[in-house]
Amino acid sequence: MKTQNVIQVEGLTKMFGDFTAVNAITFEVKKGEIFGFLGANGAGKTTAMKMLIGISSPTSGLAKVAGFDVYKETESIKKNIGYMSQKFALYDDLTVKENITFFGGIYGLSKKQINQKRSELVEELGLVDVTNSLVSSLPLGWKQKLAFSVSLIHNPKIVFLDEPTGGVDPITRRQFWEMIYNAAHKGTTIFVTTHYMDEAEYCDRVSIMVNGKIEALDTPKKLKEQYKTDSMNDVFLKLARG
Amino acid sequence: MKRFVGFIKKEFYHIFRDRRSLFILFGMPVAQILLFGFAITNEINNVDIAVLDQAKDATSKEIINKIAASKHFSIIDIIEQESSIEAIFKKGKVKAVLQFDNNFGSNLIKYQQTTVQILIDATDPNMANTINNYITAILKNYQSDINDNVTLNYQIIPKSRMVYNAELKSVYMFVPGVMTVILMLVSAMMTSISITREKEQGTMEILLVSPLKPFQVIIGKVFPYIFLSVINALVIVLLSIFIFNVPVNGSFILLGFESVLFIITSLALGILISTISATQQTAMMISLMGLMLPTILLSGFIFPISSMPLPLQVISNIIPAKWFIIIVKGIMLKGVGIGFILKETLILVVMTMVFIGISVKKYKIRLE
Ligand SMILES: Nc1ncnc2c1ncn2[C@@H]1O[C@H](COP(=O)(O)OP(=O)(O)OP(=O)(O)O)[C@@H](O)[C@H]1O
Ligand SMILES: [Mg+2]
Numbered sequence: 001m002k003t004q005n006v007i008q009v010e011g012l013t014k015m016f017g018d019f020t021a022v023n024a025i026t027f028e029v030k031k032g033e034i035f036g037f038l039g040a041n042g043a044g045k046t047t048a049m050k051m052l053i054g055i056s057s058p059t060s061g062l063a064k065v066a067g068f069d070v071y072k073e074t075e076s077i078k079k080n081i082g083y084m085s086q087k088f089a090l091y092d093d094l095t096v097k098e099n100i101t102f103f104g105g106i107y108g109l110s111k112k113q114i115n116q117k118r119s120e121l122v123e124e125l126g127l128v129d130v131t132n133s134l135v136s137s138l139p140l141g142w143k144q145k146l147a148f149s150v151s152l153i154h155n156p157k158i159v160f161l162d163e164p165t166g167g168v169d170p171i172t173r174r175q176f177w178e179m180i181y182n183a184a185h186k187g188t189t190i191f192v193t194t195h196y197m198d199e200a201e202y203c204d205r206v207s208i209m210v211n212g213k214i215e216a217l218d219t220p221k222k223l224k225e226q227y228k229t230d231s232m233n234d235v236f237l238k239l240a241r242g
Numbered sequence: 243m244k245r246f247v248g249f250i251k252k253e254f255y256h257i258f259r260d261r262r263s264l265f266i267l268f269g270m271p272v273a274q275i276l277l278f279g280f281a282i283t284n285e286i287n288n289v290d291i292a293v294l295d296q297a298k299d300a301t302s303k304e305i306i307n308k309i310a311a312s313k314h315f316s317i318i319d320i321i322e323q324e325s326s327i328e329a330i331f332k333k334g335k336v337k338a339v340l341q342f343d344n345n346f347g348s349n350l351i352k353y354q355q356t357t358v359q360i361l362i363d364a365t366d367p368n369m370a371n372t373i374n375n376y377i378t379a380i381l382k383n384y385q386s387d388i389n390d391n392v393t394l395n396y397q398i399i400p401k402s403r404m405v406y407n408a409e410l411k412s413v414y415m416f417v418p419g420v421m422t423v424i425l426m427l428v429s430a431m432m433t434s435i436s437i438t439r440e441k442e443q444g445t446m447e448i449l450l451v452s453p454l455k456p457f458q459v460i461i462g463k464v465f466p467y468i469f470l471s472v473i474n475a476l477v478i479v480l481l482s483i484f485i486f487n488v489p490v491n492g493s494f495i496l497l498g499f500e501s502v503l504f505i506i507t508s509l510a511l512g513i514l515i516s517t518i519s520a521t522q523q524t525a526m527m528i529s530l531m532g533l534m535l536p537t538i539l540l541s542g543f544i545f546p547i548s549s550m551p552l553p554l555q556v557i558s559n560i561i562p563a564k565w566f567i568i569i570v571k572g573i574m575l576k577g578v579g580i581g582f583i584l585k586e587t588l589i590l591v592v593m594t595m596v597f598i599g600i601s602v603k604k605y606k607i608r609l610e
Pocket of ligand 2: 086
């Protein structure tokens with residue numbers, strides 16, 4: 001089977017006034033891949049991601065997501081992707097059940113599909129006892145897992161995760177990555193940003209962004225060889241120091 | 243459509259689970275009405291009045307006795323000439339003067355019909371209204387007493403005249419004013435806060451990444467407020483009718499349509515505010531300072547526009563509330579039809595379109 005690129009980016013650039021937040025980045029992501037998008041604070045990860053998901057228009061460059069153009073076909077892109085933002089973004093004043101129902105609804109799922117999804121989902125996440133509790137009462141780790149599951153509710157081709165594990169304890173992070181693996185296993189492409197270098201090791205390929213530019217892009221193994229070290233953390237430090 | 247229903251449902255959860263929204267939505271109108279209700283007394287006791295009896299006949303004497311016997315009034319002065327009426331009002335103690343002219347009793351016998359002049363100091367308009375109602379009731383009572391055992395039908399017709407404030411301004415003015423302020427508050431402030439809340443929480447981004455179109459998101463957010471505002475308008479009108487006896491002389495349907503128009507104007511303003519503010523705090527400040535304050539001060543609600551300095555009079559023209567108050571006053575108090583308020587209606591329509599236009603433009607820019 002021929003591997004197919006679901007994300008194709010060429011010279012994508014975003015400027016805010018004179019400031020270049022994303023500087024001519026070029027890469028592609030294959031179907032079913034877990035693609036780690038690394039970079040220090042302010043490197044431009046979120047900005048790049050927002051262009052790919054169609055809520056920020058690029059200053060220049062080309063990009064196709066799920067085969068659709070980010071300039072002209074954002075509506076089609078939106079139907080094919082899931083997104084979990086850097087900021088936790090479910091409704092705190094709605095219950096677990098109401099959140100799932102709402103997001104299922106705006107993605108056009110039928111009532112039956114929503115009910116089915118919901119029971120699957122709360123079962124998987126171990127949230128059966130709290131389905132009718134407000135989301136605000138859940139611990140952060142649970143919220144994050146719920147948000148991830150909600151971003152997958154419509155079976156998108158690609159899911160964009162912006163620092164999904166920020167501020168979460170190591171055990172929950174572990175579980176989170178298991179969920180990511182599961183989704184990837186089912187054929188969903190994962191585009192994920194993170195600050196944790198141990199998580200970079202779980203990715204199929206990673207790119208490292210420094211000041212708006214992609215400075216390195218390969219499998220974790222090859223990057224470590226190239227920079228002659230045995231941890232991604234060292235690779236990252238070497239690059240970031242320039 | 244199904245998506246829309248789900249969206250509205252979620253919006254109602256937000257509203258009903260937030261004490262602050264609940265208070266503004268349901269507490270505010272009731273609080274306002276109660277405030278005015280307490281400030282204005284409907285019960286009167288021992289109000290000082292004067293009598294000018296030029297007839298001095300049996301009937302006039304009987305009526306005067308009846309009034310003197312009532313616990314609501316005490317007659318503190320008997321005056322002899324019409325010319326002293328003004329002086330006695332100016333002293334301020336006497337709130338009403340009852341005037342029987344020369345042929346009061348003789349007219350009643352000759353034509354079975356006669357009139358009493360009631361002059362009332364209307365500086366406190368609600369009080370004036372109440373005094374008028376009480377005196378009229380006493381006269382009616384007396385009239386049915388004398389008609390009891392006779393075949394003829396005698397009529398004593400009260401002719402009331404308000405002095406100093408002939409239109410009974412404040413009572414009737416406050417209803418359109420309160421209605422305007424509440425609708426503005428609910429529609430503009432609440433929607434701008436509710437939209438910026440989604441921005442602040444980051445959920446707006448999630449909505450924009452979903453297949454929902456930006457305008458669908460906005461419509462979904464404002465729709466519940468249209469509904470709640472209409473209910474609020476209805477509650478205010480009903481309370482005014484039943485508590486304050488404010489008449490609705492014109493068409494209810496027209497009043498309804500005009501209210502919906504003003505609600506949409508306010509919603510458009512709310513959306514506009516939400517496009518220029520990033521946080522709920524900012525949205526609230528802009529709504530209060532930029533909308534509520536001018537609405538209360540410059541719309542003619544509290545200060546009559548005609549007595550404002552010229553620059554403020556000019557500015558008042560861009561306050562949507564000014565036009566809505568004219569419309570409501572026209573329909574409720576004067577009973578006019580659409581023909582008389584066409585200009586004001588059109589001004590509101592144009593304003594609304596301008597606000598929506600700017601919002602659409604701003605909204606697009608924000609998404610870049
Ligand atoms: N709307 C904006 N206007 C101006 N500058 C912006 C805007 N959004 C982001 N920036 C700037 O662009 C740069 C990249 O920001 P971005 O949020 O993409 O970084 P990031 O890699 O996601 O960082 P973090 O790890 O902190 O999330 C930052 O310097 C930021 O200040
Ligand atoms: Mg970021």
